Amino acid sequence: MSVAPGYRLISVDDARMGEMLEVTSWGFPGDPEPADLAEWSRMLPHGRARAMEIEDPQQGDVGTLAGVAGSFTFRMRVPGGDLVPVAGLTGVSVHTGHRRRGLLRALMADHLADARRRGEVASALYAAESTIYPRFGYGLAARQVDVRVPRGAALRDVAGSAELTVRVERLDRESHGRTLTLVQRRVSRPGTMTLDDDVALEARFSDPSTERRDSERARIAVVEEPGGAPAAYAIFRRTDRWTDEGMPDGTVHVTQLAAATPASAHRLWSVLLDIDLMGTVTAAPLATDDALLWMLEDMRAALPRLRDNIWLRIVDVPAALTAREYLCPVDAVIQIDDPLFPDNAGPWRVTSREGTGHVEAAPGEEPDVVLSVQELGAVYLGGVSLESLAGAGLVEERTPGALHALAAAFESTSAPVSNLFF
Numbered sequence: 001m002s003v004a005p006g007y008r009l010i011s012v013d014d015a016r017m018g019e020m021l022e023v024t025s026w027g028f029p030g031d032p033e034p035a036d037l038a039e040w041s042r043m044l045p046h047g048r049a050r051a052m053e054i055e056d057p058q059q060g061d062v063g064t065l066a067g068v069a070g071s072f073t074f075r076m077r078v079p080g081g082d083l084v085p086v087a088g089l090t091g092v093s094v095h096t097g098h099r100r101r102g103l104l105r106a107l108m109a110d111h112l113a114d115a116r117r118r119g120e121v122a123s124a125l126y127a128a129e130s131t132i133y134p135r136f137g138y139g140l141a142a143r144q145v146d147v148r149v150p151r152g153a154a155l156r157d158v159a160g161s162a163e164l165t166v167r168v169e170r171l172d173r174e175s176h177g178r179t180l181t182l183v184q185r186r187v188s189r190p191g192t193m194t195l196d197d198d199v200a201l202e203a204r205f206s207d208p209s210t211e212r213r214d215s216e217r218a219r220i221a222v223v224e225e226p227g228g229a230p231a232a233y234a235i236f237r238r239t240d241r242w243t244d245e246g247m248p249d250g251t252v253h254v255t256q257l258a259a260a261t262p263a264s265a266h267r268l269w270s271v272l273l274d275i276d277l278m279g280t281v282t283a284a285p286l287a288t289d290d291a292l293l294w295m296l297e298d299m300r301a302a303l304p305r306l307r308d309n310i311w312l313r314i315v316d317v318p319a320a321l322t323a324r325e326y327l328c329p330v331d332a333v334i335q336i337d338d339p340l341f342p343d344n345a346g347p348w349r350v351t352s353r354e355g356t357g358h359v360e361a362a363p364g365e366e367p368d369v370v371l372s373v374q375e376l377g378a379v380y381l382g383g384v385s386l387e388s389l390a391g392a393g394l395v396e397e398r399t400p401g402a403l404h405a406l407a408a409a410f411e412s413t414s415a416p417v418s419n420l421f422f
């Protein structure tokens with residue numbers, strides 16, 4: 001594995017988490033508080049906090065951390081409903097004084113090799129800039145809409161909503177963590193991230209000071225079905241604002257929202273859109289076809305803005321292609337180009353009957369469609385069509401008609417999104 005000269009790769013243990021967060025704060029402006037150290041130690045699984053440490057005095061103080069990256073151990077919902085093991089890359093930062101010396105490249109090689117060792121089929125991330133990760137094989141797999149809805153915006157009725165109860169409380173990881181994991185696991189949308197370990201997933205629902213900005217501590221609304229089963233939740237913070245004329249004009253910022261049923265989504269939004277002294281509700285990330293957009297009587301009132309959601313890097317092509325469902329029968333040979341993992345590269349025959357996919361290496365066979373691992377990551381969850389990418393010259397059809405059939409098979413019936421920012 002190539003490592004930047006003068007630096008060495010290490011695992012960061014809890015005792016050095018403060019140093020890690022110090023490097024993170026060079027990438028992402030902010031001053032982490034002591035409580036955040038414990039949060040990060042708790043959130044990052046053992047061995048998944050990684051750093052580049054200075055080894056050569058010419059680069060700086062030996063033993064100091066210069067670049068860092070962490071990974072979560074997620075399971076991600078794929079089209080068809082299965083959950084597949086996925087690494088969630090987070091907090092990538094190289095100290096301002098050590099940039100453009102190959103530290104990110106070394107951290108990425110380490111991260112992707114680690115994901116493969118752990119049997120993860122892909123790595124997912126939220127990119128700070130959309131130009132950074134394509135070179136490492138990541139494709140934009142999901143887009144999100146951010147909305148800004150005026151308080152009191154009218155919703156169409158949804159049957160069963162009125163029978164549901166809502167609790168609105170301060171977010172408390174100990175008491176809400178289990179509730180949230182239960183809802184998250186009921187969400188069938190591709191791109192939804194969960195963790196096997198309840199403790200780890202609960203830790204994700206923390207309230208780090210770095211995410212608070214000018215708002216209050218996080219609060220939560222939980223929708224429960226008769227009998228008490230949680231069906232939806234929204235984590236939110238409010239900011240206080242008054243107009244010069246003395247009118248209340250605060251904002252509710254929803255930072256995470258999940259709803260397992262139409263009625264619970266409706267009940268949740270009814271509450272969010274009716275909080276005293278607030279003038280606006282902002283919410284992100286939402287799927288591009290989120291139920292809210294269709295429940296609003298005036299969809300345009302939500303002022304939806306389109307943004308990147310998760311980028312995906314397939315690290316195990318056959319495992320990934322076998323795990324998802326295909327919307328229609330398919331039998332095609334796809335040629336994948338992957339400079340980093342040669343065993344991903346080459347022709348693969350993808351066949352599917354009644355949804356279930358079968359994938360096998362097809363050495364020597366002429367491909368019907370040719371694409372890179374980056375484009376495979378982009379189409380994997382059904383967030384963009386193979387035909388759209390072909391229209392941009394990124395996917396090549398070698399057998400006339402093959403592209404349309406393959407593109408149809410790769411579609412998803414609901415737009416992918418990760419509602420969990422990481």
Ligand SMILES: CC(=O)SCCNC(=O)CCNC(=O)[C@H](O)C(C)(C)COP(=O)(O)OP(=O)(O)OC[C@H]1O[C@@H](n2cnc3c(N)ncnc32)[C@H](O)[C@@H]1OP(=O)(O)O
Nearest residue numbers: 027090091092093094099100101102103104105125128131
């Ligand atoms: C998942 C996440 O956490 S996303 C967060 C990413 N972090 C940030 O944006 C924080 C601020 N920025 C940084 O900390 C650093 O500038 C990083 C992490 C983006 C890059 O780190 P570096 O160590 O300087 O990158 P490195 O020298 O390894 O460069 C590798 C390649 O990426 C390219 N690159 C680096 N930064 C950028 C960028 N911001 N935009 C586009 N390309 C970039 C380099 O030009 C180089 O390309 P090449 O191999 O074709 O020559």
